Structures are given as structure tokens and as C-alpha cells.
Amino acid sequence: MDAQVLKSYAELIVRVGANVRQGQSVTVCAELDQPQFVEYIVEECYKAGAAEVRVEWTHQPLKLLHVKYQKLEKLGEITEWEHKKLIHRRDTLPAMIYLESEDPNGLDGMDQEKWGKAVQMRWEIIKPIRDAMENKYQWCIAAVPGKAWAKRVFPDVSTDEAIEKLWQAILYTSRAEGNAVEAWREHNADLKRRCEYLNGLKLRSLHYKSENGTDFTVGLIPEAQFLAGAEKTLGTDIQFNPNIPSEEVFISPMKGKAEGIVYSTRPLSYRGVMIENFSIRFENGRVSEVHAEKNEDALKTMVAMDEGASMLGECALVPYDSPIRNSGIMFYNTLFDENAACHLALGDGFANCIRDYDKYSLEQCREMGINMSMIHEDFMIGSQDLEITGITDTGEKIKIFEKGNWAF
Secondary structure, eight states: OOHHHHHHHHHIIIIIIIOOOTTOEEEEEEESSOHHHHHHHHHHHHHTTOSEEEEEEEOHHHHHHHHHHSOHHHHTOOOHHHHHHHHHHHHHOOEEEEEEOOOTTTTTTOOHHHHHHHHHHHHHHHHHHHHHHTTSSOEEEEEOOOHHHHHHHSTTSOHHHHHHHHHHHHHHHTTOSSSHHHHHHHHHHHHHHHHHHHHTTOEEEEEEEOTTSOEEEEEEOTTBOOEESOEEOTTTOOEEOSBSSOOOEEEOEEEEEEEEEEEOSSOEEETTEEEEEEEEEEETTEEEEEEEEEOHHHHHHHHTSSTTTTSEEEEEEOOSSSHHHHTTOOOSSHHHHTTSSOEEEEEOOOGGGBTTGGGSOHHHHHHHTOOOOSOEEEEEOOOTTOEEEEEETTSOEEEEEETTEEOO
8 A cells, every 4th residue: 555645544543533632642552463554653643743652562362362371360450550551541641542453353262251250350440540531532443454354354365465455445434535634524514414403303212123123122311412423522622533434423322221122234343253143132221132143152241241231332323325335345343344334332321422411420421321331342233224213202203214324
């Protein structure tokens, strides 16, 4: 891929995604797949005025070894220096840039139960720190090709060609070609108009129905609002785009208000394994039953992670006729696949989905109905025939989606 094109993509991530500010610290989290692009990101951060840029490298094979050989007590431990680092991050609020490139099957064979217990142990210390940072800093998740990921998406070509094709797909679906900054300005404006329309309807529930068997109703919080695209930090009002790409209009539903069954329409990448062809049934607002043709154990582990993991934290609306869906590519990566289809998310909800959320504490937002959990896992249920009907506070039924696309 042409270096100048990649530098422009790095500029999009830094300037429009994380919107790095003068004098700010930045943390970049990345796998070992694209070190040259990480250099472009770091340089662009400094050009934007960053005071310092730290890179935290990860590597899936090492995680496999840690989970295999460490005792659970050690695996779930947060050492004193790790805790101090988290406290420093809470106090300084660096911009966070996450570059995804992982092998979708890179953690196959990992002891999911052991790792899940370790995450639960660590969460006791992480949770209050994360709560204190909620909505106060800029962050952006974007993607670069890894060799294994590229070969999973394009298995019939050489590794080099697969990487090149995946670069092209990432840039196209991320609206990173041409004048990307202007493209994102227009895209954010369109998403904002859709949010304004939906928020004016005063919806109290959404009913989903599809020929694959999905028949599901979810309740909405009276004080909630639909959001999309660009967001703003709490207190400082710095605008940023947390996901590149992003096609969704989303809302956090009322925790504990969900009934019916949903069927997946795309695989779910979870902790380095692919959960495929699955269904989730809800009763009295909680997951009551799950089935999957592949990696059902990972799905069962996911919904049992904590009290809120079996309830919904997000309902996201994405038209079937979207750039990612129209690319015809199955990315095997949630960042992309969630923006190809309507999806739901189990676990943590978003406090900023409460209108005027800056006037409330995080705890008050949760008391209104925002779900709380250590996980937030999106899974895709959108299809070409999906129908979504909104029910207003007066009982009026309004068509939101028809034949997989916006009905307005």
C-alpha cells in the first residue's frame, strides 16, 4: 500500500478519530503486525501537538502461553505497578488509540473458563478506575491488516496480496479515500439527522422480526437518546469519533426489559475465537438460553461473566445497504461486521445515551436503566428482510426498518 495513502489514514485516525489535542498524552495499543503504520500514527500524534506518545504492544501467542501456564491467582492479579499505571491513566486522561489486527482464530484452544475467572478477578480493581474515566477522554478504535486476519478474509490469494486487499477494504469502508475529513463531516451530519428524527418519536420499545426466526422486543429508557458518529468528552466538549468505521445509530435500552429470540447473521469474534450460527433467547430481560454451532462454550462463558452480562447494553441500527455490507466481505472482526448489520450488545451500556447525562452521576444513569457489566460484546442480527417497529409512549407503532433498511 502506498505510504502516502497510509499516512493520510493515520491522520484521519489521529485528527478525526481521537482528535489529539495540544499538550495531550496519547497511548497507542497495537499488535505486532504493522509497526510501520504505528510509526505513522505516533508521528501524526506529535504533529497534532501530543506531549508524549506511548505504545503498548500485544501478541496473541503470548496470551495463550500466559493462560496455559500461569496459575489462576497470578493470571488474575493486578500488581502494584499495574495499578499505579491505571491510576495515572485515570488522573491524566490520555487519548487512547486502539489498532485492531488480531487473528480471528488466534486464541483457539485457550481455556475460556480460566481466562474468564482471571478477568473477573482483575475487574474488581479496574471497575472503579474505569468508572472514574467514563466519557472523560477521547478514544478511537481503527484497524490495520494482520497476516493471519488477511488470510482468513482472503484465503485464496498469497499473504502479500491478502494484506493489500485487506488494506483496500479497510480504507474503503472507513471512508478514508480521497478527502476523508470532509467525508466524515458529511457522514456525521447524516447520522445526526437520523438521531434527531428518532429522538423526536419518543419511542418506548423496539420490536424486531425476521424470517430467520428473530422475534424480539426490547424496552427503552424514557430519558434515553439515540447517538451516532461523533461524540464529545464530558466537561471539556472535545469532539471525537470512537469507531472508524461507523455506520450505526445506537441507544442503550432499559436493562431487564427484553423478551424473545434473536438469531445471529454474522459470526462473533470473541477472545480470539469465532462463535458461529448462534441464537440467544431472552426471558424477563435476561439471557435464558444460548445455542451455537461453533464455540458455544465461549458464548456461555460470555453471558455468565457477571450480573449484567446476561442483559443488553446497546441496540444499534445499521442499514443492510451500508458500505461494509455492500463490499461483500466478511471481515470476521466486530469493528467491521457490526457496521454491516443491525446488532445488539450484551453487557455494559452507555451513560451518555441519557439526555443531559452531564447533569447526572454515573450511578444515577444506571438507576435510570443503563446496564452495568465488565463486558460489552456486539453481535449481529441484521438481515435483508429485518423489520423493526418502534412503539411510542402513546402506543403508536412506527416503522423504523423495512426490508433491512431505514424506513424513513
